[in-house]
Amino acid sequence: MAKPKHILLASHGTEGARAAEKLAYSYCGPGTTLHHLIVVPDLWKGMQGDDWLNNASTRDTFGRYVESQLEEEVRTHLKRMLGETKKRRIRYRYEMVQGKPVECLIRRAAKGPVDLIVLGSPRPKGQVGLRSRMLDEKLFRSLRVPVIIAPHPHG
Numbered sequence: 001m002a003k004p005k006h007i008l009l010a011s012h013g014t015e016g017a018r019a020a021e022k023l024a025y026s027y028c029g030p031g032t033t034l035h036h037l038i039v040v041p042d043l044w045k046g047m048q049g050d051d052w053l054n055n056a057s058t059r060d061t062f063g064r065y066v067e068s069q070l071e072e073e074v075r076t077h078l079k080r081m082l083g084e085t086k087k088r089r090i091r092y093r094y095e096m097v098q099g100k101p102v103e104c105l106i107r108r109a110a111k112g113p114v115d116l117i118v119l120g121s122p123r124p125k126g127q128v129g130l131r132s133r134m135l136d137e138k139l140f141r142s143l144r145v146p147v148i149i150a151p152h153p154h155g
Helices: 015-027 042-049 056-087 101-111 137-142
Strands: 006-010 033-041 091-099 116-120 147-150
Touching: 006 015, 006 101, 015 056, 015 116, 015 147, 033 056, 033 101, 056 091, 091 101, 101 137
Parallel strands: 006 033, 006 116, 033 091, 116 147
Antiparallel strands: none
């Protein structure tokens, strides 16, 4: 496979995502652009309906807190990515979206340009953390470019 010119990387800073980042860097050559998609899952919004958030003020405060935590995590992740891509002299573009990870990736890939998609593998059983079902049949049926899955570093 020739070196791709436009690589789409979906990552968010977890160990598995960092493995995908390293794999994506290995495919970057002169003139390559790394398009980084950061998806903030919208599932947290459903948490606002719990009984312990029994009034509008509490729900709004909780929502602002969660959003600020997510924003801080994304800022930290972007800062690291900007440093890595600059050090490696890789053109870097990022986009942050909120929604369902699979649907967001399908939409972004369809916008193009994309020659290759790099994703991390799911966490091994027993490891704590959000299990966003990114690797599913809907995703693979919808994509029209090669997809590479980076093995989890502790798999």
